[in-house]
Amino acid sequence: MKSPVFSYKFLIAGFIVILLVSGFIFLKTKDAGTGKQTITKNQVQSLENMDDYLNNPENNKDPDFAVAKKSLEDGDIKGAIPLWEKVVKKEEVRSTTNTGITLSKPKINSKIILAQTYLQYGNYYYKEKEYADKAIKIITENQEDDDYGAYGMYFVGYAYEITKRYDDALTWYEKGLKVSSNTDKLKAIFKNQIGHVYDLMGDMNKAYEYYSQAYVLDDKNYHVAGNIGRHLARIGSFEESVPYFEYAIHTHDLALRSEIYYTLSSIELELGGLRPDIDKSLLYARASIKSFPDYPMGYVALARGLYMKNDRKYDKEIEENLTKSIELNPNGFAAYKYSALYMFDKGDMNAVSVLMSKSNEVLDKDIILMHNISENEKRINTRDMQTMIILDKINKEGKGNKELIDKILTNDYFKGFIDLQKKRVNNGVLNVYLK
Numbered sequence: 001m002k003s004p005v006f007s008y009k010f011l012i013a014g015f016i017v018i019l020l021v022s023g024f025i026f027l028k029t030k031d032a033g034t035g036k037q038t039i040t041k042n043q044v045q046s047l048e049n050m051d052d053y054l055n056n057p058e059n060n061k062d063p064d065f066a067v068a069k070k071s072l073e074d075g076d077i078k079g080a081i082p083l084w085e086k087v088v089k090k091e092e093v094r095s096t097t098n099t100g101i102t103l104s105k106p107k108i109n110s111k112i113i114l115a116q117t118y119l120q121y122g123n124y125y126y127k128e129k130e131y132a133d134k135a136i137k138i139i140t141e142n143q144e145d146d147d148y149g150a151y152g153m154y155f156v157g158y159a160y161e162i163t164k165r166y167d168d169a170l171t172w173y174e175k176g177l178k179v180s181s182n183t184d185k186l187k188a189i190f191k192n193q194i195g196h197v198y199d200l201m202g203d204m205n206k207a208y209e210y211y212s213q214a215y216v217l218d219d220k221n222y223h224v225a226g227n228i229g230r231h232l233a234r235i236g237s238f239e240e241s242v243p244y245f246e247y248a249i250h251t252h253d254l255a256l257r258s259e260i261y262y263t264l265s266s267i268e269l270e271l272g273g274l275r276p277d278i279d280k281s282l283l284y285a286r287a288s289i290k291s292f293p294d295y296p297m298g299y300v301a302l303a304r305g306l307y308m309k310n311d312r313k314y315d316k317e318i319e320e321n322l323t324k325s326i327e328l329n330p331n332g333f334a335a336y337k338y339s340a341l342y343m344f345d346k347g348d349m350n351a352v353s354v355l356m357s358k359s360n361e362v363l364d365k366d367i368i369l370m371h372n373i374s375e376n377e378k379r380i381n382t383r384d385m386q387t388m389i390i391l392d393k394i395n396k397e398g399k400g401n402k403e404l405i406d407k408i409l410t411n412d413y414f415k416g417f418i419d420l421q422k423k424r425v426n427n428g429v430l431n432v433y434l435k
Contacts, residue, residue, distance in 0.1 A: 053109045064090060072113070077121050084114040088138065111138050115155050119162070126331065126365065132159040150176045150186055154193070161197055169197050188218035192227060204231065222251035226260055233263065238270050258292030261285070265301040269308070274422045278308045296328035300335050307342055310425040318342055333362040333377060337384075344388050345429060356385045380416065387417040391433040405434060 054072075059065050068083035088110045115135035122131025136159045139152045157172030173193045180186030195210030208231050214224045229244030242264070249260045265284035269276045282305035288298030303321040306314040322342070325335040340355035360381055363374045387408065394404050408414050421428030 062087075062090070072117075077117065077124065080117045081114070081121060084110060084117055088114055112151060112155060115139050115159070119155070119159060123162070129163045132163045135159045150179045150190070153179065154189070157193065161193070161200070164200070166197050166201050170194060173197065184217045185221070188214040188221050188224060191217065192221065192224045195227065199227075199231075204234070207231065222248040222253070222256060226256065226263075229260075230263065233267060233270075238267050242267065254292040255295060258288045258295040258298055261288035261291055262295070262297045262301045265305065269304075269423065274419065276308075276423055278305055278425070281305045281308070294328060296325040296332050297334065299325035299328070300332070300338060303335075303342070304338055307338060307345075308424045310345075310428050331362045331365070333359045336362065337377075337381060341384070344392075349388070349392055352385070352388060356381055383413060384417045387414045390414075391429065395433045409434075 053059065054069055060069070064083070064086050068080065068087050071080035071083050091110050115138050118131040118135040118138070122128045122134075136156050139156055153172050153176035157169045157176065160166070160169035160172060173190050177187060177190040177194070180190060191210045191214035195207040195214065198204075198210060199207035208228070211224060211227045211231060214221065215228060218224065225244045226248040229241040229248065232238075232241035232244065245260050245264050245267075249257055249264075251257050251260075261284045265281045265288065268281035268284060269278070271277070282302065285298060285301035285305050288295060288301055292298070299321040303318045303325070306318045306321070319342075322335050322339050325332060326339075329335075336355045336359035340352045340359065343351040343355060360378050363378050363381075390404055390408050394401055394408070397404075409418065418430070421430045
């Protein structure tokens, strides 16, 4: 399972995009934007800030509510679910008369919190479909369309998105777009999410079209800027992507900031050809960890940068960071991949084989990762494993096998692994295995 420990701020931040717009239900870990709110009250049942809801003295008089709130503050994702289920039921009871006639629909705030908790739990425990369905049901059950509001529509769409039911996700995001048709900042949020769904479906051009539309509507939206940066980086336009990331890094969302620092750390290893700025990559990696210590890829980035240094004095730090990443997310393929590369440096082919197999196993079971990315990473793992097997064979045979050496150095299939080693200080393992 993935790590079940998470912070209240990380839960409330949501998964991809929840920005603050005046009069909408939003949270303190996101950037506080402004902008007119034209959504009618019956479209958004609760217009107060989510913090106002959680800190409302009247709500906190209820001991069940206070305990449920504390579960979020403590990061107890498993314990939070039954507690918030109880709060939702109590709010439903309060909204009816003794005769059972509904006076007003229950506040959707508690349902939104419960839905987010379901989605987080499903994500961490690899039960995405089961808990996404619970999230959809808790928001939509016994509610009319107008009662969802854009916020509810967002989370229904997101629940469908992370379980790869993309047509349904698009339907709900488009509903949200219609509800927010008079508010540029909200329109930007939904256009950005629609673009992200197209990204997941493999239509990068359509995705970029929506990201660009979102950016025109709100060029202060850090998430939109980040998605444009990612798109440019994925098509190899690394230098063009950097300004978007450098802008997005100013977000108040520490989890997003950490992710962007990680991405910049990766980009630095792509710039400069075979002579990347490893120190700058490490600087970004450390900033990623500092921004959000619970983001596992920050530790992968730091271990990767130290691996690029190709110096045994960093062994302990590499091991500590890879271990930390796996502790935070036991199902992160990259940590196992770099652990395998590190163990190859140490000459332990048995460990290399086990770790690469684990990396592929994780890629096979992760339903959230884009399918094309998952398949590509498995192909890279296969290539790198084959390359290491050949290099190990050359090393054991005394480096006299010219045919194998020529194959490894001239065949484009092995180029990715060979170039990675050439980017390392002193050509990485090539100085050991080929000289």
